[in-house]
Amino acid sequence: MSNSSVEGAGLAQAALQALMCNDLPIGLAVLDHELRYLQINEMLARANGLSVQEHLGRTVREVLPDAADSIEPLLQRVLNGGEALRNLQIEAEVPSLPGELSAWEASYLPLRGTAGHTEGILVQAINRSLERGLQRQQEASETYLRRVLDSLFVFVGVLDTEGRLLEANRAPLEAGDVELEQVRGRYVWDTPWWSHDVAEQAWLRDAVRQAAEGQVLRRDLVVRMAGDSRMAVDFMLAPLRDDAGRITHLIPSGMDISARRASELALQDSEARYRRMFEGSTVGKALIDGEGHIVLANASLAALFGYQAEAMVGLSVHALVPAAQRGHHAEQLQRYMQAPTLRYMAQRQALCALRRDGSEFPVEIALNPMPGGQQVLMTLVDVTERRAAMEQIERALVEKTVLLNELHHRVKNNLQVICSLLSLQAAHAEPAVRLALRDSQARVRAMALLHQLLFERADLSALELGPYLQRLGSLLRETNLDAAAVQLIVEAPMSGLSVTMAQAVPCGLLVNELITNALKHAFPGGRRGQVVVRAWAEDGGVAVEVRDDGIGLPAGVGLGDGGGGGLGFQLLPLLAEQCQGRLSLQGQPGTRVCLQIPLSLSV
Template sequence: MLSDAPALQPLIDAMRDGIAVLSQDGTIICVNTTWRQFAIENGGDPERHYVGTNYLGICRKSAEQGDRLAGQVEAGITETLASGADFRIQYPCHSDTQQRWFELVTTPLVLERERYILITHRNVTTLERARLDLNDAEQNTRNLSAIVATMPDAVIAFDLQGRITSWNAAAEKLYGYQRGGMLGQSIEMLYPSDWPQAASDYIAEIVKSEISHFDVVRQTRSGELRTIAVTAAPILSATGDVIGVSTVHRDVTEERLAEQRLRSVLDNLFSFVGVLEPDGTLVEANRAPLEAAGIEANDVLGKKFWDCYWWNYAPETQNRLRQSCARARAGEVLRYDIQVQVAGGQLLWIDFQLAPLFDSDGEVINLIPSGIDISDRKAMIAALETSHDTFKNLVAGSPFGIYTVDADFRLAHVSSGAQKVFENVRPLIGRDFGEALRIIWPEPFAREVVDLFRHTLATGESYHSPSTIERRHDLEEVESYDWKIDRITMPDGRYGVVCNFYDLSERQRYDEHIRYLMREVNHRSKNLLTVVLSMARQTARSSPPEDFIDRFSKRLYSLSGSQDLIVQGNWGGVGVRDLVKSQLRHLGEGLQANGIRLNGPDVTLTPTAAQGIGMALHELSTNAMKYGSLSVTGGTVFIDWSTTGNGKSFTIRWKEAGGPPVSTPEHSGFGRTVIERMAALSVGGAVELDYAPEGVQWQLTAPMEEVALTAAAAELIKARGEG
């Protein structure tokens, strides 16, 4: 044993690391206070603290069980004993509650000419964590640099003097300046010459508020002014001092213009259109419902839809709206008639629809409520029901003849007007129909009529004889009838046959005409709503969310122009020249007068053709104004149409000239689908589209019968309108 252990113990106890002294055979002969405390706190030997235990033996046993670290420690201690060289190794020593790392150091110790080993277990957790944090920081820096470099939005950083320190690839694309030429330049290079604020003003506001969102106007290298949405935040040093500003720039020029156009379009619609958050909160409403109710937008925006003025007249109505929002949020489209409250507490019937709006991932991002006033339709339906009841009462007592035959082939009902025909048949009701006929009519006519009734009863096939002239068997008189038989369901649920005789066709035509008018009124009142919803869905599926409003509003404006012409024409035909002018109206009077040339004969298009061709003309004019001949002074568009092949074919052409050079676009979106496919499909024709360098050329050719409204069809529409 070490005789100087009592003198050595205070020295090792004063050391903060865990210390143990080993003899040459590896036996622990003494340990310090830190060692003993660690053993107690971590489930070790609480009595002797491993004094007297062979340290090398413990390591050897653990190594044999697969502990690689124990084998390395055994080898290191053995080498220190043999050569006197120090050995050190770092190892993890984690507990259930914390992560720890230690460094084991073996040092030779000579006392009283005896060689020992001094083993030190030093806690290096703080150093190891610092090293790991440094590695993580370095990796995070590399990750952040990669993210910034590949972001689709422009990322620009500058110091407190406004000198640019970072400029990513998206910034190069947005502004047209290369990164190498911008580093060190003033951020004010992007400001328009008349911009009222300096970079220092923005820096002061950003530093004060820590993060900021705002719109500005900035100028590209080509001199183009763009509306930019800026998100800015201060850059801090390691000590927390502000050393610069980081900004994200997103071009929202078209989005802001689209918002203005959409607002204009929505406010000029005669129907109700709104936008809800998925939870039912109203975030947008057009002018029509606000004016109808006599309220302001601030009275309803931000409220749950069912709590707004239009619906708070009845709890059951509010509950129905609440349930409808939940179903629409799940992806369902709902449509029904409901009463809405307008100014003065009056109730108005509307055809109401609530539809979900999906993003490109199929997630519901908004709910779109819409409605059309159908008060007139409701009044007409009520009038029709009254007319039907009146008609039924008139039939029961009319001089025209109506009678029925049941499934047992017996007379079941004979109207007052039919009694005279059966005046010599008694008893009448319940009488076998064949016997009754043979009393009135001779053979073979009676047998032929019986066979016709039985055939209709068995097959449901109707029979109509516009003129039957026969001599009655019972009266010996010649009589003439216009009669018709049909199979019906009798009150007992079985089939029967009804016979109408004398001329009831005029009344039937009148009744059918009334029903046709009602279907037309119902169809036309819903048509605009259906087309708008279909367009919103197609645009949402083919456009990212940030482009939806712009593209949807433009197409809605185009549809509105065609719709106005169709309505003005009493839902009949639309002249080509009128259609073209309506679709170019958004260009402005100056551009229409100086940049558009029209030529073609008077041709009246069907509503379907007008709608398809009108949408194509709108897409072409929009592209021409943005990229083509109408985007520069002096550019021209020639639009002409003609009939060929002895009037069997119709052709309309669009040709641009005097604009910038044209090349085929790399991407094909919904607009190109409208120009190439939808216009052709609407008229059963074919489209030729050529991106010639001197200007876009588009031609649609279709059969005349699919495009033009025929004289017969025009007369029919006129007659229906007058009826």
């Protein structure tokens, strides 16, 4: 404002009001002749520490009580003498900075009425202390902002609207091994980060133009770093606007995505390998969504059902199931998708599938839930040939089982014929020969009984020892009527003591010999007594014991000893050896013989 405009007569109220409302960098106020505030602009009101409305109608002393003693004399000089006081340096305490003296630079100019008398004062003032404090705050804020930006691992910078670099945080400078002064003022596309790629430089020039027009641009770029290395960044360029909405600067930013890019490439490679495996698999594979629709199918599956692989995409899996089974299949699929779990093909469920031409074929299916639980990988195999082969094997097995049963039956019959022949021969033989033939007949019956039991059982690979010993005991009671005074007791469970076929015959003959010897020799002269046969499981193997309470063995007779025992007694070690078992003998009182068959040979 010029002196002539201030000191001239009759300053227009409208002009004053315009000055007060302008956003000027200086504080303005109008005081009346009683030093009351008639008008004040926002700048001076803030410097004083009160609002505009808190000033109006109040005196300088009321508004600035701690500064009034310094200011009022100067204001009175202007009112009384009409003197303009310019560029005064004043120190006073104001509400905006309580407890300290503020340094002011002020001018007090008289406002004259039409008669030339001073009717008021125009105050021009700047609170230099507050201004310096604000400046320090701004510098501190800028320093704090710089520290924040420098601590970020992302790349951040500031460009002017032409694309020249004004600022950059520490991350890109350190990564690129450059100093800010080396790149400040240069067009961003000419900085070392982009000097390796002409195409990216061209894109940046165009991006700056578009951002200056208000667009936000984002793209993955490769930048040059220290040592001529490369880094993939997620780059963005955005306009920065002022309070009026004008674009004043451009903000480039970037984030290192090298690890993400490597992960993406690894994922792509993994997906490519999976797709090659999926497409090249010789078994049918399909990806099924939660609604039971095929998302992806390989060529093998399409060939099984008579489709093109592309034609199966979107097809419901229910269309691949025979019509009679679709309702049940839909219920099963719905339950499975609620809690999908891994299902192996080895479960061998008998399932049928429907080809496009309406023919049915047997299949086996494995299900493998994908991560996330929204899709399931189905693996399907046509088992027509395998099913036919299995049926053929099962038929052959049935035929062989029937043949073995028949074989055991024939052997049992033949052994019974031999027993009958031995019985006929014994009827015309000498007493000593008759006894030997009867012993042989007992041995043959023991073997015939074994084949009889095998014929009766469905399992031809092993023999339950308990039932065999029970029936052998009954058979020996019937054939040794002359030992009626002797009680024969068999203690053996009906199950749980299985022996192999290789063990069954020698074990049966051995027990037969032991019982026969006890009935013939342990109770002479009609003596009464007991013969006990006992079998039990021992250390995973089987133990069989035959004991009696008779007169015991003659002195000097042992297992396999031909001097005092008969043929049957001599056979015992040979039979035990065929079982690969261990035979033990204990005499007096009575006789006790135990056969132990090891675990490796028992079933």
